[in-house]
Amino acid sequence: MLKKGCPDEYPITLVVNGYEVAVFQLTNQDLEDWAYGYLFSEGFIGSPEEVEEVEVNEDTGTIQVSLNNDFEPEQMFSKKKHYTAGCGRGVTFFSMTDVKNFRKVTSHEKFALSYLLKKRSEFAQNTPLYIETGGMHGACIIHEDGSISVREDIGRHNAVDKIIGHALRKRLQPDRLVLLTTGRVSYEMLSKTAKFGFAVIGSRTAATKQAIQLARFLNIEVVGYLRGKMATVYTSSGRVYDDVSNSTVAAKPIERGEVLTIFN
Structure with a gap:
């Protein structure tokens, strides 16, 4: 080893x-x-x-x-x-009550699950501190042109703050950006997502029930377990569509209230 x-x-x-x-x-x-x-x-x-x-x-x-x-x-x-x-x-x-008063997201951008899975893999290959230690978290922005920016930290929420800080300093607009994280999407992670205005957040692991409730209220798409060729779409804002599952029609929209888990 x-x-x-x-x-x-x-x-x-x-x-x-x-x-x-x-x-x-x-x-x-x-x-x-x-x-x-x-x-x-x-x-x-x-x-x-x-x-x-x-x-x-x-x-x-x-x-x-x-x-x-x-x-x-x-x-x-x-x-x-x-x-x-x-x-x-x-x-x-x-x-959580404060977060419910944040401005709701209105972006009309749409993303294929296959695209998010591909970018999640690219993200994983660009985390040198994790590769070196096996004990770090990362956060990643997918830019409109498909390029990515990555920040790492011992704490998942710190990594997200770092990538948001990077976006602020670069004067990036959130409308067409996607946020990826290695950590669990809890309510405070959803809060950071909403505050900056990301329309989609994806993670390699789960989202909490409270985060999903807030995401649905604020019109944010949450995708969990982005690994290999699997994913769980917890929300139904229409920004992420299924083009991965062999058991469904290509580009199948996710119905309101449906939690869609893809294994392929």
Whole structure:
């Protein structure tokens, strides 16, 4: 058996306008992307232009962020914190009720399951930290032209924040993008998806019942177990169609309320 290296995790303190938000367990890579993504996902900023400066100090394990918006720390930090499930535990200030008030997605883009499966395979081949250690999560954006961007982290939600931060800094528009993740799609992952405006999120593993309920409410397509030639489509917004299953007609639409699992 080939020996793999061990994944690294670092305690990183996020400080916004002089106020300490929390200490996060992160992989020491793409930290500026993570700061932008986390601040946007949690409502500290509404656009990258509201970030004046990000200073990453690896020696002290801190990220100092200066915002030029009307950020009110007392109001933000008085909100109840919700700790995320799973590895590399994080914190979110949005409850499920808050997420239901996010703007619903209106994208009319459509994607074939075969295309998502192909891109999921390409994503897996472009995760060097996972290949090296066997213990990392990744997040990937599929661009309109079919190219991909990938970020990795010890925590699944951190990886998603990193790729969202990358998209923000590149001024990418979410309408025609697809988000892929290696981790479980829980409600806080769905929250990040909705906040940025992705219309489709796919994962190599499952989605939780709460995430599926929120996705249906916000008109987001959720596809799980993207592996080889199998997938589970949990939602029915019409953005993903089945062109894989031998037992159904090619390009079969997914009916409302149907959970479609494809094995081929």
